[in-house]
Amino acid sequence: MSIQLPVQTVSRLCLIYRVLLGMDRETVLSSSKLGKLVNIPAHTIRKDLSVAGKVKSSNAGYKAGELLDFIKGLFRFDSPLRVCVAGIGLLGSSFIKNPVQEGGQFIIVAGFDTNINKIEVMKSDVPLFPAYEMADKIREMRIDLGIIAVPAQAAEITKERMKEGGIKGILNFSPAILGDKDIAVRNVHFAEELRFLTAMIPDLEKGV
Amino acid sequence: MSIQLPVQTVSRLCLIYRVLLGMDRETVLSSSKLGKLVNIPAHTIRKDLSVAGKVKSSNAGYKAGELLDFIKGLFRFDSPLRVCVAGIGLLGSSFIKNPVQEGGQFIIVAGFDTNINKIEVMKSDVPLFPAYEMADKIREMRIDLGIIAVPAQAAEITKERMKEGGIKGILNFSPAILGDKDIAVRNVHFAEELRFLTAMIPDLEKGV
DNA sequence: CCTCGGTTGTGAAATTTTTCACAAGTGTTA
DNA sequence: TAACACTTGTGAAAAATTTCACAACCGAGG
Numbered sequence: 049m050s051i052q053l054p055v056q057t058v059s060r061l062c063l064i065y066r067v068l069l070g071m072d073r074e075t076v077l078s079s080s081k082l083g084k085l086v087n088i089p090a091h092t093i094r095k096d097l098s099v100a101g102k103v104k105s106s107n108a109g110y111k112a113g114e115l116l117d118f119i120k121g122l123f124r125f126d127s128p129l130r131v132c133v134a135g136i137g138l139l140g141s142s143f144i145k146n147p148v149q150e151g152g153q154f155i156i157v158a159g160f161d162t163n164i165n166k167i168e169v170m171k172s173d174v175p176l177f178p179a180y181e182m183a184d185k186i187r188e189m190r191i192d193l194g195i196i197a198v199p200a201q202a203a204e205i206t207k208e209r210m211k212e213g214g215i216k217g218i219l220n221f222s223p224a225i226l227g228d229k230d231i232a233v234r235n236v237h238f239a240e241e242l243r244f245l246t247a248m249i250p251d252l253e254k255g256v
Numbered sequence: 257m258s259i260q261l262p263v264q265t266v267s268r269l270c271l272i273y274r275v276l277l278g279m280d281r282e283t284v285l286s287s288s289k290l291g292k293l294v295n296i297p298a299h300t301i302r303k304d305l306s307v308a309g310k311v312k313s314s315n316a317g318y319k320a321g322e323l324l325d326f327i328k329g330l331f332r333f334d335s336p337l338r339v340c341v342a343g344i345g346l347l348g349s350s351f352i353k354n355p356v357q358e359g360g361q362f363i364i365v366a367g368f369d370t371n372i373n374k375i376e377v378m379k380s381d382v383p384l385f386p387a388y389e390m391a392d393k394i395r396e397m398r399i400d401l402g403i404i405a406v407p408a409q410a411a412e413i414t415k416e417r418m419k420e421g422g423i424k425g426i427l428n429f430s431p432a433i434l435g436d437k438d439i440a441v442r443n444v445h446f447a448e449e450l451r452f453l454t455a456m457i458p459d460l461e462k463g464v
Numbered sequence: 465c466c467t468c469g470g471t472t473g474t475g476a477a478a479t480t481t482t483t484c485a486c487a488a489g490t491g492t493t494a
Numbered sequence: 495t496a497a498c499a500c501t502t503g504t505g506a507a508a509a510a511t512t513t514c515a516c517a518a519c520c521g522a523g524g
Contacts, residue, residue, distance in 0.1 A: 054481065055456075062452045066445065067433065078501065087435035091483065098503055107489040107502045123455040131450070138350055146346065148447040193450060217453040225275065227295035232456045234449055237274070239356040241442055242339070242401060244270045245425040247331040248263075248440045262511065286471065299513065306473055315472045315519040 057096045058123075060088055065119045069151055073113030082110070128155050130191045132215075134182065134206045135198035136161040136170060139221055143195055144174045157189055162202070179209070186213025193217045200224040207233070265304045266331075268296055273327045277359055281321030290318070336363050337400040340423075342390065342414045344369040344378060347429055348405035352382045365397055370410070387417070394421025401425045408432040415441070 053061075063086050080090040097115075100122055105114060120126050131154050133140050140159065147156045159176040161167055167176040177185050186194070186209075194210040196203055196218060203224035210218060217232040226233050261269075271294050288298040305323075308330055313322060328334050339362050341348045348367065355364045367384040369375055375384040385393050394402070394417075402418040404411055404426060411432035418426060425440040434441050 056481070058455045059452055062448055062455060063433065065451065066431075066448055070431075080501090086433055089483080091485095092481095094503065095482075102503085104489090104503070107500090108491065109501065123451075125451065125454065129450075129454060138354065142346055142350070143446075148450065150447040150451070154447065154450050193453065216457050219449055219453055223274075223278075225271065225294055232453055232458075234453050234456075236444070236449060238351075239358040239362065240270055240274055241427055241444060242337075242356065242362050243273065243331075243333065243358070244267055245401065245427055245440055245442050246333065246337060247266045247270060248442075249424050250440075264511075288471090297513080299515095300511095302473065303512075310473085312473070312519095315470090316521065317471065 053100060057099060060086070060092070060096055061100060061119050061122070063088070064093070065116065065123075065125070068112050068116040068119070071112045073111070073116070075112040076109045077112060077115070078109045125153055128152050129193055130155055130157045130189065131193045131195060132156070132158040132160065132182075132186060132189075132191045132210075133174075133195045133197060134160045134179065134210070135196065135202075135222075136163075136166050136176065137197060140195070140197035141170065141172075143197070144172055154193070157191060158185055160185075179206070182206070182209040183212035186210060186215055191215060193219065196220040196222050196226070198222055261308060265307060268294070268300070268304055269308060269327050269330070271296070272301070273324065273331075273333070276320050276324040276327070279320045281319070281324070283320040284317045285320060285323070286317045333361055336360050338363055338365045338398060339401045339403060340364070340366040340368065340390075340394060340397075340399045340418075341382075341403045341405060342368045342387065342418070343404065343406035343410075343430075344371075344374050344384065345405060348403070349378065349380075351403055351405070352380055362401070365399060366393055368393075387414070390414070390417040391420040394418060394423055399423060401427065404428040404430050404434070406430055 064082065067082075067085050078090075079093045083090040083093055102118060133143050133156060136144070136159050144156055144159050148154055156174050159172065159174050160179045160182050161176065162179040164178055167178060170176060185191070191213065192215065194215045194217070196206050198206050200223040203220065203222040203226060207218060207220075207226050207228065211228070211231060215231065218226065218234070220226045220233060220235045221237075223237060225235055272290065275293050286298075287301045291298040291301055310326060341351050341364060344352070344367050352364055352367050356362055364382050367380065367382050368387045368390050369384065370387040372386055375386060378384060393399070399421065400423065402423045402425070404414050406414050408431040411428065411430040411434060415426060415428075415434050415436065419436070419439060423439065426434065426442070428434045428441060428443045429445075431445060433443055
């Protein structure tokens with residue numbers, strides 16, 4: 049269980065988990081069928097499952113439900129995680145208004161913003177608090193994950209507040225690049241995705 | 257120039273490009289200083305630059321401006337790219353309303369949606385068109401990149417329409433997993449980022 | 465001019481990750 | 495039962511990537 053899986057393997061298993069979620073549990077999939085759905089070669093999928101510790105069940109394909117349960121157990125996706133959002137701007141509020149529905153795996157339980165007016169004006173089922181209460185509320189509400197959707201200059205302090213509250217992981221949408229030795233941090237940056245895409249295009253000839 | 261760089265190297269260079277953009281061109285950076293800013297070991301940065309073909313300039317640090325220009329030239333980030341958005345929902349319209357500002361590298365030039373009403377009602381500086389005109393408009397307006405922000409079931413057909421118009425790369429925010437052998441495709445999925453984060457947390461003890 | 469602390473660029477080593485190849489298992493059809 | 499067309503799991507080979515170590519270089523301060 050605690051053998052450190054290659055990052056790429058983790059990422060691929062998450063992808064597989066996603067397609068399995070939207071699939072009948074009884075569906076039987078071969079590694080090659082599954083591979084076509086997620087754009088991963090069949091042998092890589094088999095290897096990933098192998099190193100992840102998949103125990104032999106049959107040599108005639110995987111039952112979607114069983115595979116789902118295997119990955120769920122492996123990464124402890126079974127119990128729902130409490131998530132908070134820092135920064136109630138356009139992006140932040142979209143998380144609060146349209147919570148992710150992944151089988152109830154994540155529950156948005158709180159929002160934070162430095163702007164008290166915003167907190168009071170905004171209508172929301174999710175309770176909103178001023179930013180300075182962040183550490184306390186995170187501790188109090190036993191929040192596991194944080195989404196940072198604040199401007200770049202506020203990102204670092206937000207991270208620190210979240211850490212102080214004992215958060216375990218951060219998904220950072222601010223333009224700042226965050227990292228931490230104690231907790232897991234993932235940076236997502238839209239413009240950078242576009243840039244990466246551009247860099248990966250083999251023979252781009254620019255428009256006139 | 258055409259030597260195929262490792263994907264990871266490309267990704268790291270994009271990250272470095274990002275921090276350089278927000279920095280005075282005259283700033284002098286050593287590989288270790290730069291490394292701290294982007295959370296990459298110094299020797300990895302040096303190696304990346306080395307395989308990317310960086311020519312020796314000095315043995316006393318990198319000038320931010322020069323490094324920026326080097327990466328810009330390497331990936332042809334110099335001329336702006338035309339981008340369109342398919343799906344004028346919450347996410348899609350956020351791209352249209354708050355265009356990314358990365359030094360004018362990307363210009364949102366068109367939006368598409370199947371819902372004609374939405375197109376007529378929405379106020380926007382960016383011209384909006386019905387989805388069935390997508391291929392034609394993309395060709396006509398010489399659009400380079402597409403952002404897909406449509407529901408899962410419409411993702412595949414949207415990709416095909418974009419390809420038909422001759423698009424070079426797609427950033428897919430729909431829950432569908434897209435791939436293509438001809439053009440560059442990048443899938444971004446929020447819930448999956450949370451899931452990956454969860455999977456990467458070493459010793460997560462769930463709340464009560 | 466010489467030394468010292470700091471720097472880069474890069475072959476070579478070490479490590480990680482992917483790919484391959486195949487023994488062995490399954491289920492169906494006859 | 496036998497043959498066949500499929501499948502998995504995995505050790506070993508291959509390939510890709512990261513890390514290391516170090517020669518060569520820079521600039522400042524005597």
